[in-house]
Amino acid sequence: MEDSLRYIRDFLSVADSGSIARASEAIFKASSAIARAVGELERHLGVSLFERRPRGMLLNAYGEAVRNRARRITDEIAAALDEVSRLAKLQPTVERHAITSLLFNGRGLLLLIRLSELRNLSAAAVEVGLSQAGASMALSRMEGALGQPLFQRMMQGMVVTDAGALIVSRGKRIVAELRHMRADVAAIAGTLRGHITIGALPLGRTHLLPTAIAATLQRHPDIRVTTVESPYEALVAGLRDGDIDVIVGALRTGERNTGLLIESLFEDRLGIIARAGHPLAVHPLAVHPLAGQPLSLRDLLPQRWILPRPGAPGRRLIDQSFREFAIEPPVPSVETGDLAVLRGLLKTSDLITAISPHQLHHEIASGDLVELPVALGRTVRQIGITLRDGAMLSPAALAVLDAIRAASTPLRVAREGRD
Missing domain, CATH: 1.10.10.10 (Winged helix-like DNA-binding domain superfamily/Winged helix DNA-binding domain)
Known part of the structure; x- marks a missing residue:
């Protein structure tokens, strides 16, 4: 083209x-x-x-x-x-x-x-x-x-x-318009066809995006989807240039959002996650005196932690949560943003972490990992989609967006039910 x-x-x-x-x-x-x-x-x-x-x-x-x-x-x-x-x-x-x-x-x-x-x-x-x-x-x-x-x-x-x-x-935006031009023509002919590139932040990768993409491809098998997993700043640069059509994950606010459109889909929160056999977990074999009891962040200070790297949104949230209770945040034993490394460490050690339970949805559902009963401070954040202001998405991209919104509905309802 x-x-x-x-x-x-x-x-x-x-x-x-x-x-x-x-x-x-x-x-x-x-x-x-x-x-x-x-x-x-x-x-x-x-x-x-x-x-x-x-x-x-x-x-x-x-x-x-x-x-x-x-x-x-x-x-x-x-x-x-x-x-x-x-x-x-x-x-x-x-x-x-x-x-x-x-x-x-x-x-x-x-x-x-x-x-x-x-x-x-x-x-x-x-x-x-x-x-x-x-x-x-x-x-x-x-x-x-x-x-x-x-x-x-x-x-x-x-x-x-x-x-x-x-x-x-500007050339990247021009190429994107040419790419969408063919998709527009196919849609008028009655077939949703085209290529959409999604910037996938961690909170969108585990459940929301897979569910939405699978639903889209079931209805429109000629659509092709590429996901890009990069830091937020790199994804925004791609979004502004037209390399990326939409970013899905935790929303950011502030001046760096100039020229962007954000749409909140649901609220997410942090939880304290450990392996099912952890001494602090609600488990029949638990022997720790605090096992099964409501915990405070101060109770967790002696634990060894896995946390995101300094500056990451999740790290800022958990640090703020500790300081909200006038507690100095723990020094982590491991700093990582790699979910595969995190999963492996949690399953094979007594390390604990602070992360959105949605990111470990499958491990928690299978019983390998559990969320500890810990009262956290304000750790709620908005999850949604970010678009470039003025962009005209192709019909294929709009179909994927509709599927993302639909997949987010149960998550929003579940959150509202807990509230």
């Missing part, structure tokens, strides 16, 4: 003017070239976009959907041009026109995107189907038109410059 980018301006001109002849006059391009561009775009999408009539061309339902995406693409290109022009202090119209042409080059944008990720020109060239010489020449043309480098050659590879980062960020 990236090759279709070059046809977007011709398509929009015909869509807005209503005929190839009028589009030719408006953009000073041969009618035959415009007709060929529209035909290529229709071939790439596999559908006709116009009703061809003697007096002109009228958009059909597929064409309307494509025009919506095409306008978003041209808006991204215009924003990229303005940002790069200000940064590079470009004035001559010829320079701005040259950069605009480069931004409508899908293969060129993909080269920049892959190069920013791989930091190696040869590897990026292979990714986009170019020879190393061809990729080097394309990069030189782009840098020549801009009048400054898009990448710096450094010991750690090719590192994107400020100007290059602006183009890469």
Whole structure:
């Protein structure tokens, strides 16, 4: 679909003017070239976009959907041009026109995107189907038109410059719009098809997302889902760039949410978790004098702890909970954010942890782990979805979101029932 980018301006001109002849006059391009561009775009999408009539061309339902995406693409290109022009202090119209042409080059944008990720020109060239010489020449043309480098050659590879980062960020959004364009067309034809990328935070991975994804694929088997497991900051960067469609997990508040939309699905809480045979657990063989009794955080100070790394949201919550009772938080024996490591340590030792019971749902349900009867302070947090403000998700992505909301309903009801 990236090759279709070059046809977007011709398509929009015909869509807005209503005929190839009028589009030719408006953009000073041969009618035959415009007709060929529209035909290529229709071939790439596999559908006709116009009703061809003697007096002109009228958009059909597929064409309307494509025009919506095409306008978003041209808006991204215009924003990229303005940002790069200000940064590079470009004035001559010829320079701005040259950069605009480069931004409508899908293969060129993909080269920049892959190069920013791989930091190696040869590897990026292979990714986009170019020879190393061809990729080097394309990069030189782009840098020549801009009048400054898009990448710096450094010991750690090719590192994107400020100007290059602006183009890469907008380029990723453009690629996302092209990806969604095909999904929009498929939905009109009656099939939900497409690819959705979900940023999965820990509190969404164990139960909520698997349930929602399984339900979606049962109804719409042609949808493809990719999950990305990274720190929140990395996921937000991907969300802003269009690499990620939605983030699912604990919601964040504050200034860093500028440009993002958050939707709370349910409240979650921390619990103190240990193995079923732990001396403090409610267990027939428990011999500890406190076993089975309501515990305080002070009672747990002698225990050995597994906690998230400093700065992690869960770590801040448990530390605040201790301080709420005027108790200095414990120094953990193990600091980890890896759920597999956490599970293994809990099952094979008397270490305890503070974590959302939802993250260990299966182990608690099977009886391997238990939640200790401990009164905690304010450890409630909102779990939900985070979207980029202004994003227009594909029908496939919207179907997954609906499934996520449906899967969250029992969790919300269970929480409300406990309250």
